[in-house]
Amino acid sequence: MENYFLLFKTADAEKRAWRNLVAQRRSAITPIVELSRGKKKRNAGKDADGKPLTAEQLLSTFGVYGFERNWQTSLELLGDCEWFFLDLTREPSLSCAEIEQISGSNNGYEKWTSFVLDRRDEGISVRPTLIVNPAEEDDETSYVADLRSQFNTFASNFSEIAYRVAISEDDEFLFDLISLKGEIDSFQGSGGRFFVILDHEYVRPGNGLVHSKRTKQVISSIYSELKQVEIVVLATSFPKSVTDIGDEEHSIFRVEEMFLYEEVKKTHAKIKYGDYGSINPVRNDEVIITQGWRPRIDFVSRHNGLNTYYFREKRKVVGTTEVVVKGERKTKNILAPYSTHYRSVATKVTSFSPFYQAIRSSWGEDEIVAAAGGSVGSNSPSHWISVRMEIHISQVLKHFGCDPI
Amino acid sequence: MRKAPKRPIRTPVPALPDLDVDSLDTTERVIQYCIRHKLIDGVELDIERLIEKNPYLTLKKKPLPDGIDAYIKETSSNHFEIGVNSNHSRTRQRFSMAHEFAHYQLHRENLKGLEQGERILHRSDERNHLEYQANSFAAAMLMPEDYFREEVRKTQGDVAELAARFGVSSLALRYRAKNLGLKGHGV
Numbered sequence: 001m002e003n004y005f006l007l008f009k010t011a012d013a014e015k016r017a018w019r020n021l022v023a024q025r026r027s028a029i030t031p032i033v034e035l036s037r038g039k040k041k042r043n044a045g046k047d048a049d050g051k052p053l054t055a056e057q058l059l060s061t062f063g064v065y066g067f068e069r070n071w072q073t074s075l076e077l078l079g080d081c082e083w084f085f086l087d088l089t090r091e092p093s094l095s096c097a098e099i100e101q102i103s104g105s106n107n108g109y110e111k112w113t114s115f116v117l118d119r120r121d122e123g124i125s126v127r128p129t130l131i132v133n134p135a136e137e138d139d140e141t142s143y144v145a146d147l148r149s150q151f152n153t154f155a156s157n158f159s160e161i162a163y164r165v166a167i168s169e170d171d172e173f174l175f176d177l178i179s180l181k182g183e184i185d186s187f188q189g190s191g192g193r194f195f196v197i198l199d200h201e202y203v204r205p206g207n208g209l210v211h212s213k214r215t216k217q218v219i220s221s222i223y224s225e226l227k228q229v230e231i232v233v234l235a236t237s238f239p240k241s242v243t244d245i246g247d248e249e250h251s252i253f254r255v256e257e258m259f260l261y262e263e264v265k266k267t268h269a270k271i272k273y274g275d276y277g278s279i280n281p282v283r284n285d286e287v288i289i290t291q292g293w294r295p296r297i298d299f300v301s302r303h304n305g306l307n308t309y310y311f312r313e314k315r316k317v318v319g320t321t322e323v324v325v326k327g328e329r330k331t332k333n334i335l336a337p338y339s340t341h342y343r344s345v346a347t348k349v350t351s352f353s354p355f356y357q358a359i360r361s362s363w364g365e366d367e368i369v370a371a372a373g374g375s376v377g378s379n380s381p382s383h384w385i386s387v388r389m390e391i392h393i394s395q396v397l398k399h400f401g402c403d404p405i
Numbered sequence: 406m407r408k409a410p411k412r413p414i415r416t417p418v419p420a421l422p423d424l425d426v427d428s429l430d431t432t433e434r435v436i437q438y439c440i441r442h443k444l445i446d447g448v449e450l451d452i453e454r455l456i457e458k459n460p461y462l463t464l465k466k467k468p469l470p471d472g473i474d475a476y477i478k479e480t481s482s483n484h485f486e487i488g489v490n491s492n493h494s495r496t497r498q499r500f501s502m503a504h505e506f507a508h509y510q511l512h513r514e515n516l517k518g519l520e521q522g523e524r525i526l527h528r529s530d531e532r533n534h535l536e537y538q539a540n541s542f543a544a545a546m547l548m549p550e551d552y553f554r555e556e557v558r559k560t561q562g563d564v565a566e567l568a569a570r571f572g573v574s575s576l577a578l579r580y581r582a583k584n585l586g587l588k589g590h591g592v
Contacts (some may be wrong), residue, residue, distance in 0.1 A: 088406060090406050090407065099406070099450045132412075139413050171456070175412060175416065202431060203430065206510065206514050213425060214428070218421055218422070221421060248536065280455075
């Protein structure tokens, strides 16, 4: 089914959400898999003297991150899908030397086309995304030649090809589509399908209307060059930090990607919907939490339109203890266990009437109900991100009336 | 790989509409917009021109009562007025303008929803999440992280020099440095 395109970034929380999504729902989604660097290997990322490498050095050093393991485990998870698009991250903080190498433009993006073809030959249902990554020394002629060569390699091996653009940042992308116009027309003429994915990345709740005005114009410009392309409007409105949107303990905000899609659809009826599964585009998996975190549970509701709400608590001080720090006696607060707070916020989430809804066969909702009953599945924030994502995906399918459950 | 590839092209590309001036809902988008419209001189962002380029915003510099830096209020449907206390120093006015601009980008719906007498969101010592968000946005806009780290390196953390380059007060600069986890070299 192609009602729902999901940008699947390959962090552990997203993999957990996908594993726990029932198979029928997984098969109702078309993922766009964005391969990223994976976790840093133990003791990697240091020079010969044991000094940590700079961010720039890390990006040019091979073997620092578990990239290969990450793509293997990610692709294994997507076996249920009829097909999915494969892409590489464009987020510098999620890249690594291996990704930079694979995305090189030389010889018609040879490394990238080989990578995708190898996966197909292994029996994985991949479809390619075009990579646009000119080298410093490329001129216009070689740039276009490499792009066309990449397209032609994919066109002769696949029936679907995607092109993803960061629509808010890349204002020259029409050049690529115009340069490939002949190839795209020919590909479509022989039954191929070409998807242009307009990736808005983060759109702040409340701002969908202003973004939609421009998106409608951009789509008109695309259609004036290529009438038959299939356009996906992709975005996410989940913030980097919930306090960017709401207050410390509770807030509710619109799933703006759905609002944006519905606004654009009023003008361009054939567009398709895409989102990040309620995940922010920027992942900072190297932040070390030293001060603990405030337990929070999110829920995506279909009551009165799609909205996300959360409840969050600061950990309570339940006593004090004496500790010795550098020979000095100090009084240290004893905080309530995380599980106590997760139980409490889960109760608040399930009591938030009429926005809270029971969802049949939803692992995420089951986790919240269990936590409210005293059985907290995990005290890890990553676990609760998975819960949010699984619920978000289930609710979007229901919103479209295409939930197979 | 870049989100916006550096295409080595000479052929003119059909113009796409620029990101609308009222949809700059992340500081990264504000910075990109300012770069495209040449609103950054060196590293100092021209907040005044940024506001003036927005047809839905009117900027008024005028004396305001003691304790009030600035305000934003809706003057007609979708049109807002930003008022800045002209008695304050240039750097303080710049931060106040950035703060109110942040309210416009982040909290338009909240501004509309407030009662007549409460439309003005004063910057003050009162802490609520809207004020906190506006302050964070303003600081990140006037002192973008990448520029900030680079300038700290170039000036070896000279606070007075850095504050002059970014057009902010020493206090705002130190606060930003602290939030970015920078230590030593005077910041």
